[in-house]
Amino acid sequence: MAKVLCVLYPDPVTGFPPAYARDSIPLIESYPNGQSLPSPHAIDFTPGELLGSVSGELGLRTFLEAxxxxxxxxxxxxxxxxxxxxxxxxxxVVISQPFWPAYLTPERLAKAERLSLAITAGIGSDHVDLATAIERGITVAEVTYSNSIGVAEHTVMQVLALVRDYIPQYEIVIGGGWNIADAVSRSYDLEGMEVGVFAAGRIGRAVIERLAPFGVKLHYNDRYRLPADVEERYGLTFHDDIRSLVKEVDVLTVHAPLTEETRGLIDDELLASMRRGSYIVNPARGAIADRDAVVRALESGRLAGYAGDVWAPQPAPADHPWRSMPHHGMTPHTSGTSLAGQARYAAGVREILESWFAGRAIRPEYLIVEGGAYAGTGAHSYQAK
Structure with missing residues (x-):
């Protein structure tokens, strides 16, 4: 029998919810690319419940203990x-979430002599040292696509919040004010702006599709160029690298995985090459951006705004400078853990465990590392092209 160690974020400070704002969540039958949703043999939770915190237990206890x-x-x-x-x-088995990651460093993996499977309840497995997992023959899996659309929606929300300068306007209302000049002195229309998408995978492409109706001019960079008919449909301009991309846009959204190639990529030099008054929304990984370079760019006016919900480390310490930097719209890594997203990634974790315990193959789209090598989605996202 196996020991499953599950690391989840704490319950609400007011206690586990006795009721929810809605009675149900919409039924999604498939993902936009046709991939089927998680398909465990059964679930022991009600979709729409809080599953990602400690008391929610991803709905796994009954299944595992039985x-x-x-x-x-x-x-x-x-x-x-x-x-x-x-x-x-x-x-x-270790289960962790990107929102409250249990970092499996080489030192920790060296202590985990029995560990054979590390599961990300959500998307993004960079909190696992993948090189060590490959060396040790540990399987790493995640619930691909479970919350991609939710992250894309969050991205669009933050783009609009920055460009329209929504947060200060809301604060004026909360404070009892009505100074319209103050409210609109940094507010612009998104329409007509040039928007760049860095990495056009599942999330990046969903952002493209959702921003296109706003009348923006869309640019992108990705390791894999999109089909010509997709570029034509959305009026996309392809760039060979991010340095070419950022020079041409007013808004940059970031959707790349964290690799040695992308770590610290958004640095002083890259920011200096952007148009003055540009915006960045980064829902991918906090370490893709140089923390202090972002602060400097906001303070100098090179950037008009920065948002996202990913930090380095996570949870961010109380004195993290992104909490207090000007003109930001940061959230505490919530984009992928809506109640609807939790239902999908909890079901996906159950499916992975069912396959693992039964000796069946885990579906390739869930795999990051298997058999001492990158596999499935991991081979596409993390392995050098």
Missing amino acids: AGHTLVVTSDKEGPDSEFERELPDAD
Whole structure:
């Protein structure tokens, strides 16, 4: 029997919800590319419940304990005395979320002698040291596409919030004011602007599709060029690299995985090449941007705004400069963990576990690393082209 160690974010400060704002969530039958939704044999939760926090347990306890497995759920993940650190050495499976990542460093993986499977409840497995996982033969899987559309929606929301300068206008209302001149002194129309999408995979392409009706001029860069008919449909201009892309746009959205190639990519030099008064929305990974370079660009006016919901590290410390920098619209990595998204990634985790325990193949779109090599989605996203 296996020990499953699950690291989830803490429950709401007011306690686990006794009721929800809505009675149900919409039924989504397939993803835009035709990929089927998670298909476990059963689920032990009601879609629309809070599943991603500790008390939600991803709806896994009944399933795992009925099969004789042990489930340990915690939010305590930092430091050598954390519950995660104490429980890791004899864990067979570790489940973590990008929103509250349990970092599986080489040092931690060295202690986890029994670990054979690391699952990301959501998308993005860079909190696992993938090189060590390959070396150790650990399988790494994630629930691809489970929350991609939610992240794309969040991106569009943040683009509009920055360009229209929504947050200060809301604060004027909360403060009892009505000074329209103050409210609109940094407010622009998105219509007619040039928008660049860095990495046009599932999320990036969904952003393109959702921004096109706003009357913007769309640019993109990706390792894999989109089909000609897609470029024509959305009026896309392709750029060979991000440095060419950023020079031509007013708004940049970032959707690339965190790799050695993308780490720290948005630095002083890149920012200096952008149009003065540009905006960046980064829902991908915080470490793609140089933390202090972003602050400097906002303070100098090179950037008119920066938003996203990814930080480095996560959770961000209280004194992280992105909390207090001017003209930002940051959120605490919530874009992919709406209640609808949780239902899908919880079901996907259950499907992966069902396959794993039964000795069946995990579907390729969920795989990042398997058999000592990048596999499935991982071979597409992380492996050098």
